[in-house]
Amino acid sequence: MRVRFSIQRFNPALDAKPRFMSYRVEVARDATVLEALVRIKEEVDGTLAFRASCRQAICGSCSMEINGHEKLACKTQVLAELDRHGEIKIAPLKNMRIVKDLVADMGPFWHKVRDITPWLIPEGYGTIAISPSTMKTFDNVDACIMCGACLAACNSNEVSEGFLGPAALAKSYRFIADPREGNKKERLLSLQHEDGIWDCVRCNFCVEVCPKDVKPMEQIIKIRRASIQEGMRWTKGSRHITGFLDIVKREGRLNEAAMPLKLIGTDIAGLLRIIPLGIRMLIKGKVPLHFKRGIEGIKDIRRIFRERGL
Ligand code: SF4
Numbered sequence: 001m002r003v004r005f006s007i008q009r010f011n012p013a014l015d016a017k018p019r020f021m022s023y024r025v026e027v028a029r030d031a032t033v034l035e036a037l038v039r040i041k042e043e044v045d046g047t048l049a050f051r052a053s054c055r056q057a058i059c060g061s062c063s064m065e066i067n068g069h070e071k072l073a074c075k076t077q078v079l080a081e082l083d084r085h086g087e088i089k090i091a092p093l094k095n096m097r098i099v100k101d102l103v104a105d106m107g108p109f110w111h112k113v114r115d116i117t118p119w120l121i122p123e124g125y126g127t128i129a130i131s132p133s134t135m136k137t138f139d140n141v142d143a144c145i146m147c148g149a150c151l152a153a154c155n156s157n158e159v160s161e162g163f164l165g166p167a168a169l170a171k172s173y174r175f176i177a178d179p180r181e182g183n184k185k186e187r188l189l190s191l192q193h194e195d196g197i198w199d200c201v202r203c204n205f206c207v208e209v210c211p212k213d214v215k216p217m218e219q220i221i222k223i224r225r226a227s228i229q230e231g232m233r234w235t236k237g238s239r240h241i242t243g244f245l246d247i248v249k250r251e252g253r254l255n256e257a258a259m260p261l262k263l264i265g266t267d268i269a270g271l272l273r274i275i276p277l278g279i280r281m282l283i284k285g286k287v288p289l290h291f292k293r294g295i296e297g298i299k300d301i302r303r304i305f306r307e308r309g310l
């Protein structure tokens with residue numbers, strides 16, 4: 001079948017800005033986007049630049065934006081894209097510097113991974129057997145092929161370049177969950193800074209785009225839980241979670257008027273800053289005028305907390 005591909009081209013040495021160019025080529029009905037790109041490069045325009053190697057969704061190098069979504073070109077069928085979008089539009093991974101055409105600069109991605117110390121720091125020199133059930137807690141993280149799709153899709157990374165990002169944080173969880181790791185507490189401590197685990201806004205995009213089902217956001221949530229269990233409760237994010245739980249345990253439901261106080265604590269300047277917010281909440285009826293000791297059925301809610309050890 002003859003298909004038209006719209007491909008973003010940009011050579012920073014020659015072009016002022018990226019532009020889309022159109023290519024028509026004959027491809028098989030079961031062709032992947034990568035096969036189509038190879039055909040365009042070999043038969044139409046040899047100057048087109050893209051990255052690829054394994055052609056089997058193993059090396060992670062052909063990650064790009066296909067019809068607005070971060071995907072592996074070697075795992076994406078041309079026909080499926082045409083059926084769904086009626087066209088094939090290809091661009092490099094967003095939020096990364098373009099080296100040329102579809103080749104994005106993966107340097108910042110690798111720096112983030114390196115920053116989490118991506119290797120095991122063993123407790124000692126003895127042998128520790130790991131059960132299959134323990135392995136299961138992190139083996140899907142080991143499936144990561146470092147394609148960078150999750151970082152390109154990440155909302156937090158878009159506004160906060162320093163954010164460690166989904167792949168690096170998922171990799172960090174892999175070591176935190178490993179019983180052989182001797183540096184678990186130090187690892188957790190190193191992720192409490194403003195670009196660490198609490199910078200994730202839980203948009204779920206990293207889970208949606210990951211071609212290997214690593215589910216980075218879920219690993220970030222597990223690190224948050226482990227941090228709170230280790231007593232690391234000084235960040236705003238952790239105070240939000242513990243404050244939320246405290247209020248529900250005490251009153252049986254969320255009291256939005258009490259949440260800012262839980263977040264700010266005894267910081268006088270911070271308390272003064274939220275007075276206008278408090279007034280607006282009062283006007284909108286968000287502050288209960290009759291503070292109750294708890295909703296009906298509060299005893300059952302407290303029992304749930306007790307049973308879960310909270
Ligand atoms: S869930 Fe968190 S880490 Fe994942 S894409 Fe959204 S902000 Fe980024």
Ligand code: SF4
Pocket residue numbers: 060143144145146147148149150151166167170209210211212213214215216
């Ligand atoms: S977590 Fe998934 S999307 Fe992110 S780099 Fe690894 S394989 Fe790619």
Ligand code: FES
Pocket residue numbers: 051052053054055056057058059060061062063072073074075
């Ligand atoms: S070429 Fe290796 S993942 Fe696509």
